[in-house]
Amino acid sequence: MEVPVADTAKLLAESHSIIYNEPEENITLNSIHYLLTQMNTKLTNIEHKNDSLEARLTAIECKMTSIHEMQSSLNTVKSQVEQLDEDVKCVKKDVQSLETNMNSLGNVFDSVKETVDSNKRNITDCQKITQQCTQAQRTAEDKMTAELRTVREESERLQSSVTDLKARSMRENLVFAGIPEDNREDTEAVLQEFLQRKYKLDYEIPFERVHRMGKWNEFNEHPRKIIAKFTYFKDREFIRTRAAQKLRGSRVWVNEQFPPEIEEKRKKLYPIMRQAKKDNKRTKLVRDTLYIDGEEYIPTSESANGRDPPARSKPSTASSNRSNPQTKRDRQPQKRQRQQSTPDREF
Structure with missing residues (x-):
């Protein structure tokens, strides 16, 4: 509890008057005791007040310590805030740079898009041209195939004619x-x-x-x-x-x-002719054509591989002429082109 300043001054004034102003005969032990008691009381109050002040000062010191700590924290926070401010400035710069880069990338993307669109158009044009070329190539191939077929047929015809001329010679x-x-x-x-x-x-x-x-x-x-x-x-x-x-x-x-072309065909027919003779069939080999019992023998793929398949034949001209009455000239079988030799025989 705080001691009023007026009470303290009053006490000092009374003690001063007692000591210095009162006559000696009036100064008694009671007054001195009273004065001392009052002073003791005042001093006790002062001590109590000092204790209270010390407690308050202690509290103030604690608070000041807290304030210092808070100030230190605030300084740290301030430093951090300043650092954050710097970081924010850097971030702003980075964002601005990023925006610039994004704008540049946008321009690049726009350019790439234009290029892609142009390439797509070029690809479409190329595909059209390719389709046209493919169609032209197919047409040319078909034409060449037809021409080659014609040339091959003509070549075969000429080869047949040459073979026939050889056989005739x-x-x-x-x-x-x-x-x-x-x-x-x-x-x-x-x-x-x-x-x-x-x-x-x-x-x-x-x-x-x-x-x-x-x-x-x-x-x-x-x-x-x-x-x-x-x-x-x-x-x-x-x-x-x-x-x-x-x-x-x-x-x-x-x-x-006979020419070699006909001889080669005849060699393939010799085994068939021998087998037919063993089977007591009538055989006749005219150039490269074998007749068995009056019917033309047609070789198959199996006979070309060295096996003797069942003979496929067609009626000869003579037998068909007998079944169809015609003029004498029409009944005469057409002469076949002469071709090569008979098989070797030992007589």
Whole structure:
């Protein structure tokens, strides 16, 4: 509790008057005791007030300490705020830079979009051009295919014509295999002597040409074949048709001559013809066409691979002519193009 300043001054004035103003006879022990008591009371009150002041000062010091701490915290906060302010300024700068960059990126995106749109248009144009080129290419390919087909057909036709011409040029030829030879021989004289001896001829058959195939080699195991071109087809057929009878046991073979294209086809037909003969069927090989019992044999893919499939055939011209009465000229079968030889036979 606070002591009023007026009471303290009053006490001091009374003590002063007692000590200095009163006469000595009036100064008693009671007054002094009273004065001391009053002073003690005042001092006690002052002590209590001092204690209260000290407590208050202590509280004030605590509060001041808190205030200092708060001030320190405020300083820290201020520093942080200043740092935040700097950071915010930096962020603002970064945001501005980012906005600038975004604007630049926007421009880039716009440019890229324009480029993409342009590329899309170019791609669309290219696709159209590609489709046109593809269509043109297909048209050209179809045209080329048709032309190649035509050329191939023409080539096959020409090849067939050439083969036919070769076969016709060999129509009067026969091939004699197995006649002994000598390096200094006259081949035509050797053939004339052989035919007169085997066929019992009393005249010489006229030939266009007679020669052996290939070059002479003294180490050949077998004599070279003789190719003879007859002047007359009748003489050629006379020799060919009687060869089986006249040359039996002589190890000499007589065959027709055909171009290699026809010979290759005939070689594939020989096994079929032999098998048909074993089955007691009538066979006839004309150039590269085999007739079995009057029907044309048509090779299949299996026969090309070396197997003997069932023969597919079609009626011959002669049999069909018998079933359809026509004029004499129409009933005559058309002559087939002459082609190559008969199979080798040993008579």
